[in-house]
Amino acid sequence: xxxxxxxxxxxxxxxxxxxxxxxxxxxxxxxxxxxxxxxxxxxxxxxxxxxxxxxxxxxxxxxxxxxxxxxxxxxxxxxxxxxxxxxxxxxxxxxxxxxxxxxxxxxxxxxxxxxxxxxxxxxxxxxxxxxxxxxxxxxxx
Amino acid sequence: xxxxxxxxxxxxxxxxxxxxxxxxxxxxxxxxxxxxxxxxxxxxxxxxxxxxxxxxxxxxxxxxxxxxxxxxxxxxxxxxxxxxxxxxxxxxxxxxxxxxxxxxxxxxxxxxxxxxxxxxxxxxxxxxxxxxxxxxxxxxx
DNA sequence: CACCGTTGAAACGTTAATCGTTATAACAAT
DNA sequence: ATTGTTATAACGATTAACGTTTCAACGGTG
Numbered sequence: 001x002x003x004x005x006x007x008x009x010x011x012x013x014x015x016x017x018x019x020x021x022x023x024x025x026x027x028x029x030x031x032x033x034x035x036x037x038x039x040x041x042x043x044x045x046x047x048x049x050x051x052x053x054x055x056x057x058x059x060x061x062x063x064x065x066x067x068x069x070x071x072x073x074x075x076x077x078x079x080x081x082x083x084x085x086x087x088x089x090x091x092x093x094x095x096x097x098x099x100x101x102x103x104x105x106x107x108x109x110x111x112x113x114x115x116x117x118x119x120x121x122x123x124x125x126x127x128x129x130x131x132x133x134x135x136x137x138x139x140x141x
Numbered sequence: 142x143x144x145x146x147x148x149x150x151x152x153x154x155x156x157x158x159x160x161x162x163x164x165x166x167x168x169x170x171x172x173x174x175x176x177x178x179x180x181x182x183x184x185x186x187x188x189x190x191x192x193x194x195x196x197x198x199x200x201x202x203x204x205x206x207x208x209x210x211x212x213x214x215x216x217x218x219x220x221x222x223x224x225x226x227x228x229x230x231x232x233x234x235x236x237x238x239x240x241x242x243x244x245x246x247x248x249x250x251x252x253x254x255x256x257x258x259x260x261x262x263x264x265x266x267x268x269x270x271x272x273x274x275x276x277x278x279x280x281x282x
Numbered sequence: 283c284a285c286c287g288t289t290g291a292a293a294c295g296t297t298a299a300t301c302g303t304t305a306t307a308a309c310a311a312t
Numbered sequence: 313a314t315t316g317t318t319a320t321a322a323c324g325a326t327t328a329a330c331g332t333t334t335c336a337a338c339g340g341t342g
Contacts, residue, residue: 004147004299007329008329008330010237010250010254013250013254023245027289029288033244034240034247035237036240038331038332039289040290043289043290044291057289059289092146092265093150094147094150095148096152096176103175105164106176108280108282109154112277112280116272120269123268124233127260136253139253140248149300168317179303181302181304182303184320185301187318188319198317198318200309200310200319201310201311202311202317
């Protein structure tokens, strides 16, 4: 199993969908049962979503709720929340450092790559940003 | 230092640019000097680029050469080479598995996420695929 | 107020990938 | 044959993901 990418994003969408759809009890254990994972893992993701201001939980029984409407929550917002990404953070790519400035390629590679990678990441983010949680809900029948 | 993403892609573009530009000797050691890294790491990346049919190396002194023109080599092709990605491989995202099919969300989450993630990844790949090595070369002055 | 289920968070171990390094073998040019 | 280059295996350190156990804090209900 490749672990270089987290499943937190995937689980976060699952969790928020559960809350938005409200088919069942909304306890962490019930959500964990749907995701089929340990409740602590679910709470970890919920913690990140809370910190990002997407949802909150009233201590006590099943007190999870969204802080925005599903129309306002984009996948990009969720993606950034669970990966702790700031805006303008080149997250999807990494550039090797300390290239030799004595070489024309080494001297310019970082700025060239930064602009190219930023364009590729922006393309992905634009797509994620154009989809809202509300667009997914009808598909959970 | 975050290691969840490899710098191989970044180094691969550096390596191929060196070969395309030919400012210096083309030995692995000389490339390693520009990238400022261990020659073995460079050869590892070169090995992946060879396997992908992008370049080849004649054993002996500095025998590295491209198998296509810089106009034909896209960043997407390089990206796939160094990450060993097949077409239609959902690489940039991962979906948690074994969701509970007894729950409407759990039952549908995988197909919903797969189509959404595929769109986001395709957006990124379209951008990478629209840029060629030749477009970068003029910037290495 | 006491109890019980829920939430929150720390801590630990396992697994997997990155990546720098050393060592060794094979090969080409001179 | 010698020398420099390439190819590859192997090792260890580092880091992130993630499942699990454990315990403290809190709310609602009786």
